[in-house]
Amino acid sequence: MVVFTYALAFTYKPVPHPGEGYVDPASGIHITPSGDITDSSVNSSNTIIQRGGNVYTLTGNITNMVTIEKSNIVFDGKGFSFVGSQGLRLEKGSNVTVKGLDVETHYLHLLLQYAQNCVLQNVTSSITLSYSDNNLISNCSLGLDLENSNYNTIKNYKWRNYAP
Numbered sequence: 797m798v799v800f801t802y803a804l805a806f807t808y809k810p811v812p813h814p815g816e817g818y819v820d821p822a823s824g825i826h827i828t829p830s831g832d833i834t835d836s837s838v839n840s841s842n843t844i845i846q847r848g849g850n851v852y853t854l855t856g857n858i859t860n861m862v863t864i865e866k867s868n869i870v871f872d873g874k875g876f877s878f879v880g881s882q883g884l885r886l887e888k889g890s891n892v893t894v895k896g897l898d899v900e901t902h903y904l905h906l907l908l909q910y911a912q913n914c915v916l917q918n919v920t921s922s923i924t925l926s927y928s929d930n931n932l933i934s935n936c937s938l939g940l941d942l943e944n945s946n947y948n949t950i951k952n953y954k955w956r957n958y959a960p
Contacts, residue, residue, distance in 0.1 A: 824861030824882060827852060831866050854897075864889055873897030873919075883921065886911045894919060905938075 825845060826834045833845055833852075845862070846853045850869045854876040861882035864871060870893045871884075877898040878884060883905045886892055890912040899905050899921030906921040908914060911928040922939035925931060929946045937954035 824863060825858075827862070827864045827866050827869070827871075829865045829867075831869070835860070861885065863887060864892060867891055869893075870895070871897075878921075883907070885909065886914060890914065893917065897921065 824836060826836075827845075828834060831847070831850070833847060844854065844856055844858050844860075846855055851872060852864075852869060853872045854874050857877045857879055859878070859880040859882070861884070862871075862878075863885045865887055867890045869889075869891075873894070873896040875896050875898070877900050879900050881901055883899045883901040884894065884897070884907070886894065886906075886908045888910045891914065892911065893915040894906070895915075895917040897906075897919045899919070906916070906919065906923045907926065908916075908924070908928040908931065909926045911925075912930055914928070914931045916923060916931070916933045916936055918934075919936045920938060921936070922941070923933065923936065924941040924943065925945040925948060926943045927945060929948065931945075931948045932951070933940070933948065933953060934951045936952075940950070940953065942948065
């Protein structure tokens with residue numbers, strides 16, 4: 797009797813949407829836990845986001861991913877849009893308000909991950925909450941995905957089909 801043993805090795809990478817590349821969360825613009833704005837993009841400047849105390853304001857449409865890691869802030873889109881394939885990530889933050897934002901991206905929309913006690917207000921975007929509790933989503937529209945997220949309040953949400 798002959799016995800064969802096989803060892804398989806593989807590397808997991810998230811599967812992007814058709815026609816899209818993998819979005820590296822380390823790329824783009826970061827609002828760090830200390831409140832600094834850093835930008836890993838080669839040909840861009842930090843002037844697209846202006847900081848005034850704990851309020852971060854967009855000054856135009858944006859194509860880079862923005863990752864927020866700071867708590868107790870307001871991110872005001874002022875009606876501007878994220879365009880392209882990347883959006884906004886709020887990671888491990890609390891008491892963050894995101895308002896007045898339109899996310900027209902194809903791959904990553906608006907993601908709250910391990911975020912607590914946050915407010916999303918007047919946002920047009922598909923929204924994903926992952927391990928995020930006690931958040932308020934108000935006057936927003938498009939799609940909503942809740943994954944292991946509890947005690948979230950959703951008010952005046954407009955469900956729509958969205959095909960970028």
